[in-house]
Amino acid sequence: MQTVGAALVAGLEARGVSVVFGIPGVHTVELYRALPGSGLRHVTVRHEQAAGFAADGYARVSGRPGLAFVITGPGATNMLTPMAQARADSVPMLVVSGVNPRAVQGRGLGHLHELPDQLATMASVALHAEEIASGETVGPALDRAFAAMAGRGGPAHLQVPLDVMPAPAAALPAPVPPVEPPLPDLSAARERLAAARRPVILAGGGAKRAGSALTALAEALDAPVVMTANARGVMHGHPLGVPASPSLTAVRALIADADQVLAVGTEFGPTDYDMYVRGGLPDLSGMIRIDADADQLGRHPAAVALKGDAGRLLAALLDSVVARESGVEGGGAARAGAARAAAWEEIGEGYRAMVAMLDALRGALPGAIVVGDSTQPVYAGNLYYDHDRPCGWFNAATGYGALGYGAPAAIGAALAAPEAPVVCLTGDGGLQFSLAELMTARDEGVDVTFLVWNNGGYREIAEAMEGAGVEVLGCDPTPPGFADLARACGLPYERIAPDPEALGDVLVRSRAIRGPKLVEVAVG
Incomplete structure (x- = not known):
């Protein structure tokens, strides 16, 4: 036995x-x-x-x-x-x-x-x-x-x-199979969507595996779709997509202008909706809300709360929607485009330069999985970045916000999708929480590029201290010599300046090298 x-x-x-x-x-x-x-x-x-x-x-x-x-x-x-x-x-x-x-x-x-x-x-x-x-x-x-x-x-x-x-x-019985619950009453949601003329959809992590149904419903409603960080990739390049944080004034203006908000799989956490801690989120009490968790549905007022799987409920709502004309002046694509343009300007020159690096990464490694730690390019991407793979952009800079997440999470991601290139985007400070996992990556032979944004310390924290008028202290831990570190771990290594063309070139070359490698971006 x-x-x-x-x-x-x-x-x-x-x-x-x-x-x-x-x-x-x-x-x-x-x-x-x-x-x-x-x-x-x-x-x-x-x-x-x-x-x-x-x-x-x-x-x-x-x-x-x-x-x-x-x-x-x-x-x-x-x-x-x-x-x-x-x-x-x-x-x-x-x-x-x-x-x-x-x-x-x-x-x-x-x-x-x-x-x-x-x-x-x-x-x-x-x-x-x-x-x-x-x-x-x-x-x-x-x-x-x-x-x-x-x-x-x-x-x-x-x-x-x-x-x-x-x-x-004793031998175990077969696992208890999951039971698919009946659909909730969708009549109120259908009525509100039918009456809406300027709808907006807010998509969170709960919608990341429901891209087809989400896109179809958005097109039928001619509704812009605002994607939080964990939903990025579900509507890459779509004219109705707004891959920008609802913390931004431009995105909040789009939401405020809506006559109906449909929120799908999003908890309205401050790291997505109020990262600047300034309040002022538009009133959402009239929204239709979809979530898999009953407790979550009870945490914010909503006109209609629907419990269930996002993909299943979106598909059911689509069945009753009369498709609207798209591409009209003042329609969904125009509203989404205006929000994208305003959000791009709002994030500022420094963050735009970092997003240009992310765009170069996406161009060099299409369909890559980018796993981030809390580092400046990740913050920039969470504010505004359009990834090209669902479930392919995630990081620890939202929610709990644990440093040291990136390297081991990237190893797990690579084992889940061995056919995909995986990039661990981490800072020199965050990587020092989990440097030893470079050897785990080597032992397992995972195809991960460890892309280290080396700005010589905890730069995001230092800037926050400066902004608060506090003397900067404790934000300059000495980074290791990454060339020597890569050599000690047996990893291929390259060092580049923070330049999109240089990053694209090095990532294209890295595709020919299976297994883990380390690229240092030397910032200033």
Whole structure:
């Protein structure tokens, strides 16, 4: 008979999991016993936090939950930051950890990796946290964890006591299949859309896999579509697309002018809608809102709130829309074009120069996945940038905002889509949070270009301090010599100036080199 650890691995494989990120330890040996005979690929990272970020990147690209195995205590607590990032951005991630034997938990006896209450610690961040108490509970616990990650998405945690992990477990039943709920009543939404003459659609991360339905409905309504950072790529180059932040005055003017707003899969978080913390977002209480999460629907007033999958609901709304004439003066394309032009001017010369670098990247590597850390070109792109691949532009500069995200998340993304070029766009400061993962990339042979925007420190923070009249302090950590670092890690290396043509040239050349490589952009 198999053990609980083996049953867990089998149950994960049965639910479509194929990659697990982690670092083995004495408290997870029984989990690892079953891996060699399974269909799961194990990726050894250099830090448990990187296991979580890599699982996050894998999930965002694949659409399936990312998986991490970690040890009791410090392994679990090292996962809290990536779990918080995943929760903020609605990314499905399952963390499986060990925990001390049941008889000693919470007693303060000084056992290795002991926490006062590990489950409660993880539950403070997870959508669902549960302890597997016996072989009989493995299957139901997995069903509950996967159900929690479905819909809007987010992290879940399962912990297995050391005395339970080697215990016997019978063969697991088949996973409980998801049940498609009935459609909500769409009559009020249909009436409001039919009456609208200047509709605008706000598309968030919940719409990123519904591009076809979103585009079709937008065209039928002749409605501009404002894409938040996590929705970029769903309508690349479309005349109705507005790939610009609703924090910008120009985009807010477009929203304010609308007589009907349809919001799809967006939580209205300040990092998307008010990054300058100045208030003044137009009144949206008359909007039609679509979201997979009932709690999220209750957080902002709306005239019509529809719970369900974005693609399914958009397609259902499209069935009743009478297509409108497009291309007319003052129509949707004209309104979208005016908003794009005004937003482009608004972001300023410095950010426009950085977006020109992003455009050069897209031109050199069409269909690339760009995974960002919190660095100036990423902030610029989140404000205004039109990517050409759905789920191909994401970063940690929204939501929770964890530094060190870019490198491991790019590794996860590359494993989810090995056919696509992947670029990790990171600053010299952010990369120093996770430098060791360059060796993970080398070990796994992933095709990732680590593009380092080296401005000699935390420049965005320094500018914020200057703007607040505070003496700049702590913003100049010395970057490593990236040429020497690349050599030490066995990675091809090039150094360029912040010039779009130079970047395009180096990225075109890099396409001939499979595997990880490092490009330093020396800024000033």
